Amino acid sequence: xHKITDDEIITLLKENRFKATPQRLAICRFVLESHDHPSAExxxxxxxxxxxxxxxxxxxxxxGLLDTIGLISELRFNAxxxxxDPKMSLHINIICPxxxxxxxxxxxxLNKTWQAIISDIEGEILGQRIDVYKLCKNCKK
Amino acid sequence: xHKITDDEIITLLKENRFKATPQRLAICRFVLESHDHPSAExxxxxxxxxxxxxxxxxxxxxxGLLDTIGLISELRFNAxxxxxDPKMSLHINIICPxxxxxxxxxxxxLNKTWQAIISDIEGEILGQRIDVYKLCKNCKK
DNA sequence: TTTCTTGCAAACTTTTTGCACAGTC
DNA sequence: GACTGTGCAAAAAGTTTGCAAGAAA
Numbered sequence: 001x002h003k004i005t006d007d008e009i010i011t012l013l014k015e016n017r018f019k020a021t022p023q024r025l026a027i028c029r030f031v032l033e034s035h036d037h038p039s040a041e042x043x044x045x046x047x048x049x050x051x052x053x054x055x056x057x058x059x060x061x062x063x064g065l066l067d068t069i070g071l072i073s074e075l076r077f078n079a080x081x082x083x084x085d086p087k088m089s090l091h092i093n094i095i096c097p098x099x100x101x102x103x104x105x106x107x108x109x110l111n112k113t114w115q116a117i118i119s120d121i122e123g124e125i126l127g128q129r130i131d132v133y134k135l136c137k138n139c140k141k
Numbered sequence: 142x143h144k145i146t147d148d149e150i151i152t153l154l155k156e157n158r159f160k161a162t163p164q165r166l167a168i169c170r171f172v173l174e175s176h177d178h179p180s181a182e183x184x185x186x187x188x189x190x191x192x193x194x195x196x197x198x199x200x201x202x203x204x205g206l207l208d209t210i211g212l213i214s215e216l217r218f219n220a221x222x223x224x225x226d227p228k229m230s231l232h233i234n235i236i237c238p239x240x241x242x243x244x245x246x247x248x249x250x251l252n253k254t255w256q257a258i259i260s261d262i263e264g265e266i267l268g269q270r271i272d273v274y275k276l277c278k279n280c281k282k
Numbered sequence: 283t284t285t286c287t288t289g290c291a292a293a294c295t296t297t298t299t300g301c302a303c304a305g306t307c
Numbered sequence: 308g309a310c311t312g313t314g315c316a317a318a319a320a321g322t323t324t325g326c327a328a329g330a331a332a
Contacts, residue, residue, distance in 0.1 A: 076217035129272040
């Protein structure tokens with residue numbers, strides 16, 4: 001997993017005929033490098049430090065765009081919690097049902113086992129979302 | 142998978158200290174037996190045929206209650222699509238990204254392979270959600 | 283210059299809440 | 308009779324949209 005560069009982001013945007021604006025760059029940078037599945041609000045608050053005039057609408061529009069391109073996935077959990085997941089390698093979202101914290105789980109064996117699972121499904125698989133509910137350390141106390 | 146009886150539903154409700162009302166019974170019956178992951182609106186429209194005075198609020202309250210008890214899962218997909226999934230056996234939601242239709246996928250091997258996956262995760266697993274995106278027959282044309 | 287994007291405010295959708303009345307146990 | 312649930316209307320929260328001004332190509 002290497003740190004994505006601005007040039008790579010710009011290329012990605014242009015490949016998809018989107019213009020590279022500073023706001024988009026900032027949002028892409030933040031989301032694609034984040035490991036904690038931020039919410040739209042968190043993204044907005046963070047980006048606002050550098051771009052005080054940015055609006056929530058722009059954040060949503062950019063996130064929608066990234067979802068269209070296929071660089072991130074929207075993960076909706078309930079009415080008030082949507083999180084954005086940069087589409088990296090195959091992973092499991094380990095979700096604490098109490099505090100709603102999300103951790104990624106990856107392993108070498110996961111790829112192999114997942115292949116076994118989807119090999120039973122006919123047709124081309126375009127993507128997946130795997131959530132597992134488990135109390136986190138703090139909430140288990 | 143046997144058809145759940147009213148008595149069983151009543152027992153389930155009482156075990157959890159909820160009162161058994163006709164509205165609740167109707168909603169539980171419909172959701173627990175449905176195989177197509179209905180939306181709150183669909184549930185409301187259906188139940189209204191027999192209980193014309195029922196309100197959407199009651200539907201949501203009952204669904205929330207069933208989620209608390211653990212009999213169903215809310216599956217949120219995007220801002221306008223929440224579906225309710227009766228928690229039966231382990232299964233994969235096969236979702237068409239175009240028409241948002243949902244099919245369940247179950248197989249004997251799935252249980253075994255899933256066990257292999259979660260055996261790598263430490264701690265007690267409380268539940269899971271597995272979505273796979275694949276164009277349905279109609280949309281593939 | 284042309285086209286796309288931003289940012290504001292308003293609109294929209296779904297879901298939740300407060301409360302008086304009614305029903306369950 | 309005590310307590311919980313229903314159903315209405317209103318509120319809430321998150322997300323989307325229309326549009327004029329601005330920026331990118």
